[in-house]
Amino acid sequence: MSVQNQDAKSGEAAKVYFADLRARNHHDSKMSKVARLFDAAGFAGLIRKNGLIAVKMHFGERGNDTFTSPVFARVVVDKIREAGGRPFLTDTNTLYSGSRHNAIDHLLTAYEHGFSFATVNAPIIIADGLRSNACGEVPIEGKHFKSVKIAQGILEASGMIVLSHFKGHEMAGFGGAIKNLAMGCATAAGKKDQHSIRFTVDEGKCVSCGECQRVCPVGAAIVRRGEKAKINAERCIGCGECVTVCRVKAVDIDWTSCGSGEKAMHDFTERMVEYAHGAVVGKKDRVGYINFLMNITPDCDCVPWSDAPMVPDIGILASHDPVALDKACFDLVNQQAGFHSSHLSCNCEAGKDKFKGVWSHTTGEHQFTAAVNLGMGTTHYELVNI
């Protein structure tokens, strides 16, 4: 059975293959469904014989447990081998100082989270090298960038299968395939290019807990004994870590530094989408995408925890088109009634935007407009149940 979305204006619909999570026998296990999605989407046709195929993952920050499981990566690796490719699992180092800031810490975190040759049947290669210096400049015709800084290991892969956990994000609104390409394939310098928003602290709300200072990668958030937090705008790189950890929501975007709120968020989103475009512009018809609509948390897997999900688990989806895939996921999440016991502060009703219900300042849906404008895909999709 297939269903087309109604809100697309015109143009050919991209196929998005969907597997729900019901199971009463082995054939319906999630592993079996990942393999069937790979086949239904025709991903074997993307694999060149003996081609080095990147399986783009997010290995999860230490403390997070809702990253995409190595169990699913193993299925994809085996399917790539079956199609004649030579797979490797990959991700890039983070901008902030966490458990994945350089390739050594990153690999150790991946091993702790169950990713190893023994479990996934493929080597793990950090695509931007030991300290994120393995970088290639990709020329693009963007509104914000004329070139983007992409990890060498991504550029040199002959094809890519992108596995993304679809969930909320404090800056992007939501993170799916587009964000996995954008931040996930950029070097640290490229990640910095994408963040140019600055933040400020509402002293009336701040309880001087010191959490923002603890997580700030560049020492820009400062909490002196007996005083409220302050952010040094000269040092701040706009990574948003302080927003995520502040429990009393005292950190907000410094709108005075970046024009109107909506324009600032749109600019951030457009920069991100231009990086996503640059990550795959040289790989036409050689990239496939699988999104996991499970454990739909308010935060990215870059945070060292996993909050309760906002909505029930929904399914697993695959497509050649990252825009159609993310749009289908966005719609499926928002069709659900939200959990009142989650971080949602509003929009719990079915049909309301759950991502705005947790991050009201974000304009995540602008990812779709920006990606369509760059020719990355279409928001018009046909959902095909497998």
Ligand code: SF4
């Ligand atoms: S995390 Fe929030 S409450 Fe804690 S010191 Fe920073 S701004 Fe203040």
Ligand code: SF4
């Ligand atoms: S956004 Fe916050 S955590 Fe990131 S650099 Fe600026 S002050 Fe530090």
